[in-house]
Amino acid sequence: MNDFVYAHTDPAELEEYREQVRSWMSENMPRRNHDNPWHPTHDDDAQSSRNRELQRRLYDGGYAAVCYPREYGGQSLTIGHQRIIDEVSMDFDMPLLFSVPTLSITGPTVLEFGTEEQKQRYIPAWIRGDELWVQFMSEPSSGSDMAGALTRADRDGDVFILNGSKIWSTFAQRSDYALLLARTNWEVPKHRGLTMFIVPIHHPGIEIHPIQMVDRTEEFCQEFFNDAIIPAANVVGQVDDGWTVASRLLFHERAAVGGASPYTQGRHRNRSADGLEDLAAMARRNGGTDLGRMRQILGRMETLSRVDRLLSRRVVRGIESGYFPAPAGSLVRLSHGLTQAERQTAAAEFQRDRALVWNPGESTGAYGVDFVQRQQSCIGGGTTEMARNIISERVMGMPREPAADRDLPFNQVPRSG
Ligand SMILES: Cc1cc2nc3c(=O)[nH]c(=O)nc-3n(C[C@H](O)[C@H](O)[C@H](O)COP(=O)(O)OP(=O)(O)OC[C@H]3O[C@@H](n4cnc5c(N)ncnc54)[C@H](O)[C@@H]3O)c2cc1C
Missing domain, CATH: 1.20.140 (Butyryl-CoA Dehydrogenase, subunit A; domain 3)
Structure with a gap:
């Protein structure tokens, strides 16, 4: 965590900032229609390009992702500044697609564990509104048991070959990159053989199938990986230590959905x-x-x-x-x-x-x-x-739920199919 995020700020300075934000938003961001907040649309392409455009406007004004370090395109400001932007922006349309998961879940995970090269390459692209990210964590056979991932990444020199399937990824079809958890070592217990990767979504060997919901929207997707080649330079954190990275990703997710993340932007939902x-x-x-x-x-x-x-x-x-x-x-x-x-x-x-x-x-x-x-x-x-x-x-320290697979090498865990 960057120290400046929770630094004390003079309340008078924050009030001055509020006036600046209000004045800038009134001139630059479209007003939100409180009486008709739901804009029923199945045109997700339009929603995605609208969000990209709004994110770019925030960036040009200096109000995008202000708690990210300045060297990666943020403003190195405090959570107090971000909360003022959130309060003022209740009256305006905001690029909420960028808020979760790009800026507040996958973003801080890369900020914490990414190499300097990864941070320089990707963070400014989110803040400018150029690239949306998604999480490829859940699988058809393991949602709650995320560490039971069966998607495999096999090393071949400078690359990994990806095979398997992920599911329930929100708006993957409109996104550009994903953080993906895959199994790289089958001979150790399940938490110890995982690796986190940055994966370009529209990429040879990756098929994306939108899932139609009962209201006919297509919020979720399932992805299939067939020998997709991912450079080893895309590993986030250490090979086989992906659970450490995933645990922090889950922490950031809880902070984001609980309203306590310094990296979310805007509070209302579009619908x-x-x-x-x-x-x-x-x-x-x-x-x-x-x-x-x-x-x-x-x-x-x-x-x-x-x-x-x-x-x-x-x-x-x-x-x-x-x-x-x-x-x-x-x-x-x-x-x-x-x-x-x-x-x-x-x-x-x-x-x-x-x-x-x-x-x-x-x-x-x-x-x-x-x-x-x-x-x-x-x-x-x-x-x-x-x-x-x-x-x-x-x-609370109560006894742990029995788990037959906790200490077994993953390739010895009995499973169906
Ligand atoms: C709005 C939304 C957005 C999502 N976005 C994404 C995304 O972007 N990327 C992504 O990867 N995934 C995403 N998901 C998937 C989500 O993470 C999984 O649905 C969730 O983790 C549950 O997994 P599952 O659906 O496989 O259910 P299962 O794990 O099969 O669980 C089924 C039921 O059994 C219960 N259960 C399972 N194990 C236990 C246990 N040990 N003790 C007690 N109860 C248990 C569960 O609580 C649940 O009620 C999203 C889901 C939703 C609803």
């Missing part, structure tokens, strides 16, 4: 409005006879959201300072997943039947779609069940 202000506005619009019940739900959501936000900050800062063990990041993941799912349930309830049936052009259907998909926040980035396991075993 249905899920901020508390939006819930309150919705409650006022749809008040009617149930106002008392709506107030109760709003009160509960306000409490949960505050606890979630403060918990996130405390845990992430505690891990960075060594006060908490790294697995405590699962507290953030658990709290955020549950809070988010409950918020989406509340939003759908406030919309009443308009979340189920809506007229063309109305945005209320987004809340119905979000309600149906509310479990996403309890699955993506590791499930809440796995978070509970980690908290009990590695934070």
Whole structure:
């Protein structure tokens, strides 16, 4: 972690910065439509190029990824500066596709473990809006058990040959590079034979198949690797020590989804409005006879959201300072997943039947779609069940779940197929 990120900043200086950001955004970023936050579109190409253009605007103005070091295209500013950008940008369209995972998950992982050459080559390209990244971690046979990866990378001189399959990668078809975890050594226990790679996505030997969801969007993809050749220079960290890199990637993911990462940019989502202000506005619009019940739900959501936000900050800062063990990041993941799912349930309830049936052009259907998909926040980035396991075993010190494959060389682990 770069020391400047958590350096103390004079509050007066931050207020001056807020004015600068507000004035620059008013002149340079498109306003967000709060009344119609959902822009139903299946045209992901348009969404991707719009995000690239907005990211470039932020970069030109000096407001992109400000917590990245200046030598790689950031501004070497503090998390306080980034939070001001986040607050002001609630009123503007932001390039959220760059925020997660490029800048806040894969980004800090490369910043921590990448070679100087990798950092010089890739980081400025994200911050300028030139390249989007994705994570190739989950596999058809191992999602929760990420260390059980079967995708293999076999060394051949200066290159590795990649074979296997990854799945559930968000917007891989619109991305340029991925961080990929592959098995490079089958003769050691599962956590000790993995390596992290930077993989160009649109590359010979890599096929990308978008997966159509029930609402006809294609958010996820499955990838197939058939003798794809990846230079050894693309290894991130050490060969066979990919679990160390993956563990930090998971930490950054928990910080990002828990709202405590210094590297996320902008807070709202493009689709249905899920901020508390939006819930309150919705409650006022749809008040009617149930106002008392709506107030109760709003009160509960306000409490949960505050606890979630403060918990996130405390845990992430505690891990960075060594006060908490790294697995405590699962507290953030658990709290955020549950809070988010409950918020989406509340939003759908406030919309009443308009979340189920809506007229063309109305945005209320987004809340119905979000309600149906509310479990996403309890699955993506590791499930809440796995978070509970980690908290009990590695934070509270309870006995570990039995695992027959923990100490066995991976090629001796019985598996089907
Ligand atoms: C919105 C979203 C975005 C995602 N984006 C990406 C991405 O960009 N890149 C990527 O690689 N992956 C991505 N994923 C995939 C995600 O990481 C996996 O879905 C997740 O890790 C769970 O793995 P699985 O789907 O294989 O479920 P499984 O591991 O098969 O689990 C099935 C069920 O069993 C439970 N379970 C499994 N093991 C245990 C255990 N030991 N104890 C208790 N319960 C257990 C799980 O909690 C779950 O309920 C995304 C998923 C979502 C929902």
